[in-house]
Amino acid sequence: MPISALLALEDGSVFHGQAVGATGDTVGEVVFNTAMTGYQEILTDPSYARQIVTLTYPHIGNTGCNAEDEESAAVHTAGLIVRDVPRRASNWRSTESLPDYLKRHGIVAIAGIDTRRLTRILRDKGALNGCIVAGESIDVDAALAKARAFPGLNGMDLAKVVSVEQPYSWNEGSYDLDRTAFNQPAKRFKVVAYDYGVKRNILRLLAERGCEITVVPAQTPAAEVLAMKPDGVFLSNGPGDPAACDYAIAATREFLAAKIPLFGICLGHQIMGAAVGAKTLKMKFGHHGANHPVKDLDDGRVLITSQNHGFAVDAATLPSNVRITHTSLFDGSLQGFALTDRPAFCFQGHPEASPGPQDIGYLFDRFAKLMQEAR
Numbered sequence: 001m002p003i004s005a006l007l008a009l010e011d012g013s014v015f016h017g018q019a020v021g022a023t024g025d026t027v028g029e030v031v032f033n034t035a036m037t038g039y040q041e042i043l044t045d046p047s048y049a050r051q052i053v054t055l056t057y058p059h060i061g062n063t064g065c066n067a068e069d070e071e072s073a074a075v076h077t078a079g080l081i082v083r084d085v086p087r088r089a090s091n092w093r094s095t096e097s098l099p100d101y102l103k104r105h106g107i108v109a110i111a112g113i114d115t116r117r118l119t120r121i122l123r124d125k126g127a128l129n130g131c132i133v134a135g136e137s138i139d140v141d142a143a144l145a146k147a148r149a150f151p152g153l154n155g156m157d158l159a160k161v162v163s164v165e166q167p168y169s170w171n172e173g174s175y176d177l178d179r180t181a182f183n184q185p186a187k188r189f190k191v192v193a194y195d196y197g198v199k200r201n202i203l204r205l206l207a208e209r210g211c212e213i214t215v216v217p218a219q220t221p222a223a224e225v226l227a228m229k230p231d232g233v234f235l236s237n238g239p240g241d242p243a244a245c246d247y248a249i250a251a252t253r254e255f256l257a258a259k260i261p262l263f264g265i266c267l268g269h270q271i272m273g274a275a276v277g278a279k280t281l282k283m284k285f286g287h288h289g290a291n292h293p294v295k296d297l298d299d300g301r302v303l304i305t306s307q308n309h310g311f312a313v314d315a316a317t318l319p320s321n322v323r324i325t326h327t328s329l330f331d332g333s334l335q336g337f338a339l340t341d342r343p344a345f346c347f348q349g350h351p352e353a354s355p356g357p358q359d360i361g362y363l364f365d366r367f368a369k370l371m372q373e374a375r
């Protein structure tokens, strides 16, 4: 007999399904992701802390899980919602089924619900707080109360929660499928990467461009980083509300003043926005997927990108020394900017993909070029 599970949303919506992960309950902001592949990368992306993810693609788990596709050392999503998990996983790299993986990580997950209905609710009303309960006896009213008691992500500083405790070095490049091993590229630049919840593929793509990386905790003071005399500083992706990361905004102002090459992705982009004086805002249901068209305003190209954000920098509040480089073709929102008087730029989406297309991977080359020019 399958174990039953329930999803309750703060608006009173209730969905009955089956447990496909750990038993127990979990709360968080429910968001939908439209990527057709990459559930393991999504589960381990620290930017999803305190978020319950529903995947709109109906069959999740087909290719199982493996040790190489982890984007961090833990599962960070608060829970998972899917339409259907296949009875058998099949892939030459698979070492574990998705339900076994979820159980091993203690992640509560529900399958067998109408994820199209759920996604329409989230599109109409915006991201909603929710609760998944999985187990033998389920109290619907208690689940609704838990969903409504979740405070929401506004004002929540989670970067320092998911960050590392101690600095560490990272030198590993991309995974080579033919050799079934990670590359060990030669080093040209010293880079300090702030870990606000960094995804491993960002570090891998920096390493591929010759970066010898020191990853530092989110609250490391700028002076400590500048004393390491890096060629460039990287600001990572991460969970929560960028406006709450006052320490990161303050450090970024110091890096801008020092005119050191600076590159930010997602939360790092939002922090750079806040550091130059722009406002950040909460979006209705955000961007979470692997098929989002973005326009590069420098050359007019349209790139298909990976996205995962619920906050955004308000382009109308950017100062005059900012040049907008990228915009979303879904809703016109800001996707990237560069400073006109500093070697600094950033991107809202995910040039590292994992999962998703690699159209915009050239931004890593741009960072390497900035560091080369600064020498």
Ligand SMILES: NC(=O)CC[C@H](N)C(=O)O
Residues within 6 Å of the ligand: 047, 236, 237, 238, 239, 240, 241, 242, 265, 266, 267, 268, 308, 309, 310, 311, 312
């Ligand atoms: N992927 C990220 O870095 C997300 C940034 C931020 N937490 C947001 O939701 O907008």
